[in-house]
Amino acid sequence: MLRNILIAIVLAFFAYMFYNVYSTYDTKTELTGIAQHFAQEGATEVGAANLVTAIVVTYRGFDTLGEVTILFLTASIIAFFLKLKDEEQETEIVHRDTTELLVTAAQVLIPMMFMFGIYVFINGHLTPGGGFQGGAIIATGVALMIMANPNIQINQHVIHWVESISGVSFVVVGILGLVLAGGFLDNKIFGLGEFGTLFSAGAIPIIYSFVGLKVGAEISNILNKYQKSQKEL
Amino acid sequence: MNREIVFIGLAIILGIVSIALSLIAIHNKKLSVAVLAAGVVSLFASVLYLLMAAPDVAMTEAAIGSGLSTLIFFYVLNKIKKSDA
Amino acid sequence: MEYFDLGHISLAIGFILILVGFWGLLTQKNIIKIIVAFTILDTGINVLIVSLGYVVGKTAPIIDSSVDQLANHNVVNSIVDPVPQALVLTAIVIGFGVTALMLAFAMKLFGAKKTLEINKFNDLKW
Numbered sequence: 001m002l003r004n005i006l007i008a009i010v011l012a013f014f015a016y017m018f019y020n021v022y023s024t025y026d027t028k029t030e031l032t033g034i035a036q037h038f039a040q041e042g043a044t045e046v047g048a049a050n051l052v053t054a055i056v057v058t059y060r061g062f063d064t065l066g067e068v069t070i071l072f073l074t075a076s077i078i079a080f081f082l083k084l085k086d087e088e089q090e091t092e093i094v095h096r097d098t099t100e101l102l103v104t105a106a107q108v109l110i111p112m113m114f115m116f117g118i119y120v121f122i123n124g125h126l127t128p129g130g131g132f133q134g135g136a137i138i139a140t141g142v143a144l145m146i147m148a149n150p151n152i153q154i155n156q157h158v159i160h161w162v163e164s165i166s167g168v169s170f171v172v173v174g175i176l177g178l179v180l181a182g183g184f185l186d187n188k189i190f191g192l193g194e195f196g197t198l199f200s201a202g203a204i205p206i207i208y209s210f211v212g213l214k215v216g217a218e219i220s221n222i223l224n225k226y227q228k229s230q231k232e233l
Numbered sequence: 234m235n236r237e238i239v240f241i242g243l244a245i246i247l248g249i250v251s252i253a254l255s256l257i258a259i260h261n262k263k264l265s266v267a268v269l270a271a272g273v274v275s276l277f278a279s280v281l282y283l284l285m286a287a288p289d290v291a292m293t294e295a296a297i298g299s300g301l302s303t304l305i306f307f308y309v310l311n312k313i314k315k316s317d318a
Numbered sequence: 319m320e321y322f323d324l325g326h327i328s329l330a331i332g333f334i335l336i337l338v339g340f341w342g343l344l345t346q347k348n349i350i351k352i353i354v355a356f357t358i359l360d361t362g363i364n365v366l367i368v369s370l371g372y373v374v375g376k377t378a379p380i381i382d383s384s385v386d387q388l389a390n391h392n393v394v395n396s397i398v399d400p401v402p403q404a405l406v407l408t409a410i411v412i413g414f415g416v417t418a419l420m421l422a423f424a425m426k427l428f429g430a431k432k433t434l435e436i437n438k439f440n441d442l443k444w
Binding site for chain 2: 411
């Protein structure tokens with residue numbers, strides 16, 4: 001009983017603070033502060049049509065490096081926790097047969113999903129999209145592959161090499177920006193090009209492609225480990 | 234003016250349904266119903282992001298929050314059910 | 319009726335989702351239900367942050383022909399705030415990573431003690 005009263009007091013306190021913020025909030029009618037600088041100078045300084053991509057990769061690129069590090073840490077901790085012993089790796093999962101509808105549809109849909117994911121992160125600076133969205137779409141394609149054939153052996157070496165090389169290349173492009181141009185992860189190391197075409201905005205498509213491949217490989221690794229852990233009892 | 238009224242009406246409907254579903258997610262006894270309700274809350278939040286003119290965030294929330302998160306929950310539920318019986 | 323525009327409504331939705339997530343976190347006993355409450359709390363916080371960057375009547379922050387036609391090639395008067403959207407993009411991916419990690423822990427805890435109630439795990443209590 002005392003516990004319920006304390007929980008009610010905590011929730012009422014939070015509700016009171018939220019109501020204070022809600023009652024004195026006016027919806028903005030114009031951009032202020034640093035968003036005004038990004039909107040005015042973003043197209044000419046960075047050369048990308050998608051302003052959110054320009055902010056994530058160039059203006060606040062260091063936060064993206066930190067987030068990629070956190071994802072790598074999470075994937076390695078999950079791989080450590082869900083490790084199988086050696087003699088359990090050859091047993092097969094006993095399950096119901098997958099229906100023919102799923103197997104046939106998977107054969108048609110999986111190449112299109114991979115192509116769509118690669119399209120999304122290559123065109124990240126022109127249309128809504130980018131590395132994180134493209135990586136999630138690629139991981140969903142791998143999930144469909146696992147569901148159509150639960151005993152599939154995904155090649156671990158390919159995933160590890162793709163993830164490691166993408167991570168190292170991301171940092172190398174950042175250091176190239178430090179050496180050849182303004183600062184870390186600057187995108188003027190290649191030419192800015194014509195605004196609105198595919199080969200524009202300097203190094204942003206390259207950086208975002210590496211981020212997209214890394215995120216896709218990590219989430220596929222997490223899904224593979226969850227699938228393999230269904231074997232032990 | 235007509236477009237604004239449609240957006241406000243849509244936002245109110247989305248808000249009421251997503252709050253009701255989140256209460257169902259916490260209160261129900263079955264685990265699979267709770268996980269599915271959390272997935273639908275994430276889907277409606279993605280539509281809300283689109284009403285607020287944020288297409289990048291809507292795409293990310295739909296792919297990651299509504300798709301992959303629900304899938305991982307069901308892997309764990311399957312393993313727990315298998316070891317129980 | 320100045321409380322009925324899109325900014326206020328989404329702000330209220332975000333606040334209520336956060337409160338429901340907190341309530342589920344504090345009162346539930348099943349570990350999987352606690353993780354579901356974490357997911358709802360995370361979604362609520364992201365809705366809150368994006369709704370703070372909404373400017374009335376403007377469009378998405380992508381510079382193409384529609385924004386050009388809107389205000390005489392003047393971008394500042396035609397787009398919503400792009401900075402909260404960039405922050406939320408990172409926050410959603412990190413929230414998914416934390417959820418996957420918590421579920422791996424829950425699987426290992428269940429394998430050790432064959433129960434999912436959080437009151438039974440009192441090995442570290444003194």
